[in-house]
Amino acid sequence: MKSKNLQRQVFFFALINYMGTAIGIISALFIYPLDFAFSGTIKYIDNISQLLYPIMVLGASHALIKFYPALTEEKQKQLFNYSMVSVAMVSGITLVAIALFNTATGYKDAALVYFAFPVALSLAFIDLFRKQAQDLQRLAVPTVFEKIIPKITLPALFLLLIGGYFTLSTSLWVYAGAYLLILVLTAAYLFTHFKPGFNYRFKTLFGQISRRDYYRYSLYAFAGSVGSLLAFRIDGIVIYNWIGEEANGIFGNGSVLASTLQIPAVGMFALYAPLISKHLQENTLGPLNMKYKEIARLLFFIGALMYTCIFIGIEDLFSLLPSAEKLMLTVPVIFILGFSVLINMATGFNTEIITYSKYYRFNMVAILLLIVVNIGLNAWFVFVAKMGISGVAWASFISMLLFNASKLIFIYKKFGLFPFDSAFGKLAVVFALTGVGVYLLPDSGSHLINLIYKCGLAVVLNVFVAYRLKLVYQVNVWINKAVMKVVGQR
Known part of the structure; x- marks a missing residue:
């Protein structure tokens, strides 16, 4: 009960x-x-x-x-x-x-x-x-x-x-x-x-x-x-005081939309937290390493699928909305922060591995590194490079990249665990090629048609190739189950 x-x-x-x-x-x-x-x-x-x-x-x-x-x-x-x-x-x-x-x-x-x-x-x-x-x-x-x-x-x-x-x-x-x-x-x-x-x-x-x-x-x-x-x-405080309140609103709006990419990851990390803790307590690092790679590929697949649709279709989507002109101001922020979220998803549950291990204090070291780098880069991009909110977004991106890299290196040295393998590399190449290829296809002249056909084509191509090459285990399981249900109904 x-x-x-x-x-x-x-x-x-x-x-x-x-x-x-x-x-x-x-x-x-x-x-x-x-x-x-x-x-x-x-x-x-x-x-x-x-x-x-x-x-x-x-x-x-x-x-x-x-x-x-x-x-x-x-x-x-x-x-x-x-x-x-x-x-x-x-x-x-x-x-x-x-x-x-x-x-x-x-x-x-x-x-x-x-x-x-x-x-x-x-x-x-x-x-x-x-x-x-x-x-x-x-x-x-x-x-x-x-x-x-x-x-x-x-x-x-x-x-x-x-x-x-x-x-x-x-x-x-x-x-x-x-x-x-x-x-x-x-x-x-x-x-x-x-x-x-x-x-x-x-x-x-x-x-x-x-x-x-x-x-x-x-x-x-x-x-x-x-x-x-x-x-x-820190971004919202930096922008408000160093650039202005309107710029802070634009950045905040872009940040809200970019952060939607990480919704699947939040639930996934919560779901696997007890399993990670159990593997670490029992020192069963082999199965944990397999799960580490498997979930990293799955989260990257989901995140990349969503990011590709954003990259290809967001300008067409915004063009259909009443506040199109103002929404377009958020596009650079969404692209940069969205890619930052994608990288964070692609590294899998590295934070959870450190948190549930005896090395949990390292998270504090990584966070302190992130704070120092983020504030320093924000100051440089705003006052020296004069890049405004795009500079703040780049500062956040670089900081998160270093943040995740430090955790990956630490986990590899202490546990011998690594989330990337050849299948992950193939998956990244597939998304890069399909994303650029579909983006370069000619426009139809209608924002709605562009949005539907380009995003739809990108999703179909990526799912099809990932399924045929068996790059993401869960994708093959889900599609096979769906096919069996359809065949069974007939």
């Missing part, structure tokens, strides 16, 4: 994430281009809040997951209460630090940082409550609140602002209020199913778990969270 409930939760979790992504894509195509300046401002507030909230949590949510199973029910409730008090205290200190920073520096956009604070505070408690809901295997409903409400609120604010019903300030307050609403709904749902009580005497808690181990793990989790966010969220 417990297993069925878990499977149901996983299914709904994935479904909700896909629904949120679909809403985000529709908004990015039809609504956000209507006001890239407002989009850039919202993206900046979001990035600031995403950097603040891990500071407020300070690893408490990860520690809740780590130490929860080893505790009695009473101590589990104590740990949750301790985590809430910790988040509240650190959040207060963070607010004081923000006020001191803004006063000392006279930062021109200090008001936006204050708008980011309630968002960050909400995210901090939402993260903690979500982890507790995860322990209870009741993650689907909180995920609905977190993934759907912002995706609906933001496009609605765009339309109200553009229509003259809201001012900019009102829109920002409502945006912050949406996260406070998510917090209230998440808390209400959690406390319906979990009664932590009011036991705030924590001395007995650390009699059952080591205080030193708790703080060490919390600080490591905090460093990992902040490092990842600095590495992957």
Whole structure:
């Protein structure tokens, strides 16, 4: 029964994430281009809040997951209460630090940082409550609140602002209020199913778990969270401050559309995480290496298929939409960041291999490398090369390339594992040749016909060649099953 409930939760979790992504894509195509300046401002507030909230949590949510199973029910409730008090205290200190920073520096956009604070505070408690809901295997409903409400609120604010019903300030307050609403709904749902009580005497808690181990793990989790966010969220802060709010909106829109490529990878990595951990614990590296190569080829096949369609058809697609002129500004960003996502998919589950091994600390080293390189390249491309948001996209691409290369080299040296083989090379050549070949075919004069026939031809050619040459095991399995079903029905 417990297993069925878990499977149901996983299914709904994935479904909700896909629904949120679909809403985000529709908004990015039809609504956000209507006001890239407002989009850039919202993206900046979001990035600031995403950097603040891990500071407020300070690893408490990860520690809740780590130490929860080893505790009695009473101590589990104590740990949750301790985590809430910790988040509240650190959040207060963070607010004081923000006020001191803004006063000392006279930062021109200090008001936006204050708008980011309630968002960050909400995210901090939402993260903690979500982890507790995860322990209870009741993650689907909180995920609905977190993934759907912002995706609906933001496009609605765009339309109200553009229509003259809201001012900019009102829109920002409502945006912050949406996260406070998510917090209230998440808390209400959690406390319906979990009664932590009011036991705030924590001395007995650390009699059952080591205080030193708790703080060490919390600080490591905090460093990992902040490092990842600095590495992957720095673009929005750099562009807003160094180029401008409208440029930040354009880049953000391109980033949203490019990131859709990685949707299959997220689910795949989550699915194979327990298997990777098991192989590493049992030191069965031969089967792990085979699975490493197999999944790398599959993810590259899926990603390359999607990227080829984007490369060939995105300009025709945008030409059919109302905001075609503004959407065209995002095309270079989509091409560059999309290729970066493709490379990340092609390297397979290298992060998971390191995370579940005894060398898990290397992820921190790789992330620090990514931060330093990314900031340095951003500065060079913006101030020296004068390449604007395209330069920021190239900085992100090069940084991710080095990030993944460092992990591949480390994994090969420590485990002798490598995701690439001759079949992977053949697959890359197939996609390169078909992509360029179809792209160079003559246009029909109709954007819609171009989109259908060129993307359709590229998909058919790549799938056919991959199937005939047996380059991706899962593709052959899926096609053979489909053929058998069709033949069986006849």
